[in-house]
Amino acid sequence: MGLAQLEGRRNRQTVRKGDRKMGKLLAVCAAVVWCLLPFRGAADDPATLPESAVKYTRPVKAPDRQWPSAAGDASVCLWKGDRLAAFSITIDDNNAPDHPFWTKMGETYGFHFTWFVITERPGTGGFWGTWDDFRKLHQLGHDIQSHTVSHLHGQYTIDEEYRLSKEKIEQEIPGHRVRTLAYPGGNHEVKNDPAIAAKYYLGARGVAGFVTPAVNMPYMSTGSQGGGIFTGERSTLESFLDPSHRNYRGWHICLFHTAKEDARARIEEGLKRVKEHEADIWVGTFTEVLLYARERDAAKVAVVERKPEKIVLSLTDGLDDALFDIPLTVKVRLPDGWKTCVGSQNGKAVSCSVVEREGARYALVDAVPDRGQVVLAQQ
Ligand SMILES: [Zn+2]
Incomplete structure (x- = not known):
């Protein structure tokens, strides 16, 4: 209720x-x-969000990659494509002079980034950009989300800061949905409030510097790391891939303000390194990774049919389908004779690849929860 x-x-x-x-x-x-x-909807009522949604708790050990044991058995992967860890770049405070640099980085490496925009600023000066600038970034596949209306400078209540900024972006970029927020840092009279943010957003980047864990993720107050791409002493790239490290399988959320000329070579070096590790690190926008985590945490996968020639699965998450529409990767153990696999959901083809481990084959199939049965068959 x-x-x-x-x-x-x-x-x-x-x-x-x-x-x-x-x-x-x-x-x-x-x-x-x-x-x-x-x-x-019950799942998104701020009153029903678990305490873990807003409060960081020391990470419990994240599970290793799962390898279902019987043909037809399935499990939802912790991260898209069964990667070990996740990585996002977020850029705050509009920073229009850096748009060409980030656009070039996105094109060169095939990554998309998240801009958290202060929505009353576009059109008020070069640094703040224009809505045309943000429409252009959106067209290139980048993610435009909210950093409040005024950066909490006092003219608006916290409810207005969250609500009006979301409305403004959605009005300026037709067809685009604003589902995540970055809380402004600094000391302001108007205070951030995750419970109010949860009325309008599915997740929010917090202001604390911890590495965001995959398990018990504080959706409404994630961590973030400033300074560079896997450059922090406590957030080396290796630590996210090391089963004995507390960062193992975590989400590295980079926070950038300006990307000054002298910092750009280092940023590009970081992106190049991430690209080399793309088999293990999922590079997604803040919104994609956040939604993936929430769907995954709520998802149930069940085998509906297990036949020599086909496997039918149901994938559900009980969340609002209008808001949660990111595909999850499901890993399915294939019957011994299968060498290839094609996947479909509700009759439409979906991405499906086959991986091998110790003589067994597994399908990695991408499907959106609550969008109909997933069918796997030999090619
Ligand atoms: Zn800011």
């Missing part, structure tokens, strides 16, 4: 006898408000 429904119930209980009409009106109003809430 949502807050508005509870309110509606309370409202109904407190109306005096004879005020039935008013009571009905209130109930209708409450129902209307409930329908208009941006992220309704």
